[in-house]
Amino acid sequence: MKNKAESITKYQLFYMILQTQIGVGVLGLPFAVHQTSKSDGWISVIVAGLVVQILILTLWLLIRKYPGETIFSIAEKVVGPYFGKLINILYVIYGTIVCTLIYLLYQGILKLWVLPNTPRWAVMLMMVIASIYLAKERVRIIARFYLFVSVMIPVLIILTFISFPDVAETRYLFPIGQAGLYNILLGAHSVLISMLGFEMLLFLSKYVEAEDITILKSVSLANGVTTLIYVILTLVSYVVFSPKEIELVPQPVLYMLKAITFRIVERIDLLFISIWIVIVATSLISYLLFASKGLAYLLKQKEHKNSVYIISAFAFFAALIPQTKFEIDKIGTYVGYISYIFIAGIPIILLAISTLKSRFSAWRASK
Numbered sequence: 001m002k003n004k005a006e007s008i009t010k011y012q013l014f015y016m017i018l019q020t021q022i023g024v025g026v027l028g029l030p031f032a033v034h035q036t037s038k039s040d041g042w043i044s045v046i047v048a049g050l051v052v053q054i055l056i057l058t059l060w061l062l063i064r065k066y067p068g069e070t071i072f073s074i075a076e077k078v079v080g081p082y083f084g085k086l087i088n089i090l091y092v093i094y095g096t097i098v099c100t101l102i103y104l105l106y107q108g109i110l111k112l113w114v115l116p117n118t119p120r121w122a123v124m125l126m127m128v129i130a131s132i133y134l135a136k137e138r139v140r141i142i143a144r145f146y147l148f149v150s151v152m153i154p155v156l157i158i159l160t161f162i163s164f165p166d167v168a169e170t171r172y173l174f175p176i177g178q179a180g181l182y183n184i185l186l187g188a189h190s191v192l193i194s195m196l197g198f199e200m201l202l203f204l205s206k207y208v209e210a211e212d213i214t215i216l217k218s219v220s221l222a223n224g225v226t227t228l229i230y231v232i233l234t235l236v237s238y239v240v241f242s243p244k245e246i247e248l249v250p251q252p253v254l255y256m257l258k259a260i261t262f263r264i265v266e267r268i269d270l271l272f273i274s275i276w277i278v279i280v281a282t283s284l285i286s287y288l289l290f291a292s293k294g295l296a297y298l299l300k301q302k303e304h305k306n307s308v309y310i311i312s313a314f315a316f317f318a319a320l321i322p323q324t325k326f327e328i329d330k331i332g333t334y335v336g337y338i339s340y341i342f343i344a345g346i347p348i349i350l351l352a353i354s355t356l357k358s359r360f361s362a363w364r365a366s367k
Contacts, residue, residue, distance in 0.1 A: 095291025
């Protein structure tokens with residue numbers, strides 16, 4: 001039975017998954033996917049959304065077999081205490097590494113657009129303090145915060161359309177399919193990295209006061225909205241910038257906003273970044289919560305507050321090691337490939353073993 005003090009609704013689950021998925025990669029997505037898919041990048045976004053939906057279904061099939069459990073307890077039940085603890089340690093490391101990457105990408109954008117002369121450690125420390133403040137709270141409190149700041153997502157979309165010029169060149173999108181199937185699928189990999197966050201279902205399902213099918217619908221809807229937002233941002237960027245121009249603008253939406261000035265607000269791009277920071281914080285808090293919950297489970301602690309400080313410290317100091325953009329991009333590439341192990345590899349293996357064990361038990365019972 002779920003703890004009422006910790007429980008969340010299906011709507012709060014929706015916003016927690018949505019806010020986690022729309023994270024730090026939203027600004028550079030059109031540029032990143034254009035590197036491989038060219039003007040067919042929007043197709044890659046749709047393909048990535050479909051792949052994520054299949055992965056969500058896989059995760060759901062696993063957690064529905066163990067109601068009221070998280071991935072940390074499920075792993076020990078499926079493969080035993082020793083291999084289960086090893087899997088849990090790996091998930092804690094994964095969550096910590098993703099937190100590190102978010103710190104790196106966040107400070108990179110802020111130093112480029114807002115605080116060029118501020119030391120990178122100071123830029124990251126601001127986010128560390130903010131994330132710790134909320135991540136150490138109960139899941140219900142965090143969910144309420146996500147629901148409160150969810151209004152900022154429509155604001156981002158509105159600001160994006162404000163930057164839309166009077167004349168857009170839709171011919172930049174044609175011919176559709178020019179990149180080829182292989183490059184479109186390769187571009188979907190870049191998008192998939194930006195859509196990470198749906199794996200929070202592996203531990204959030206424990207707290208949701210809803211039926212299994214309702215949980216699946218909430219997470220699927222969150223993924224659908226994320227995919228739609230990414231498609232919109234990608235299409236807007238591709239019809240504003242030519243294929244040659246977009247190769248030179250890592251954050252196309254910000255460049256569009258920077259070109260617009262109103263009497264009341266001179267730098268709309270800074271307003272956009274201010275809202276984007278909150279969205280990045282929610283994504284960071286989710287991974288920090290995930291890793292700290294896992295560490296608390298390993299240490300057999302009822303509360304995860306102390307674990308939040310430990311994970312934050314590790315992620316912060318690890319983020320101070322890379323110094324160049326090349327090193328940061330390399331870490332992002334590694335994290336992208338490693339993530340497949342945790343969002344697909346391990347869950348599929350656990351689901352397969354669990355299914356085989358269930359069938360074997362049923363076969364023995366029939367004898």
